[in-house]
Amino acid sequence: MSESQFSTARTDDIDQMSYEQARDELAEVVTKLETGGAPLEESLALWQRGEALADRCERWLDGASARLQEVRQSLDRADSADTAD
Template sequence: MSETTENQFSTAKLDDIEQMSYEQAREELIAVVTKLETGGAPLEESLALWQRGEALADRCERWLDGAAARLQQVKESLQRPEA
């Protein structure tokens, strides 16, 4: 595989992830994992899928971390005595 093709996998397959909702990223992550588990993909495709899967998992984790932080803020605000 040429470096140009490799760069296309790296850039073209990852640049849309930051705009995904949690649900979109999770659903695609499930599809990527399923495809990797079934095997049969060429090495280059498997590596690209793995890379995309890692980026999707990171996106999901950041969404969940943000949600947990917001929940904690609400919890703390509810526990404060009102003045």
């Protein structure tokens, strides 16, 4: 069986997931992979989906971090303006 004959995991639905949905499914994928026993092709598909889920979680967290940073900067500017008055 060549590499091109391996099935790939469905990942097109992941971009619509909330952080919690992606995190929960990622935990399930990790458990399945750690348990073992799945055929190689299924394990590869699980790994691929897990990578996509982890990426989704990271993008959610990066976005949340950026929003927090914006709020902190806004508050710092407001405090600086109040102090200058």
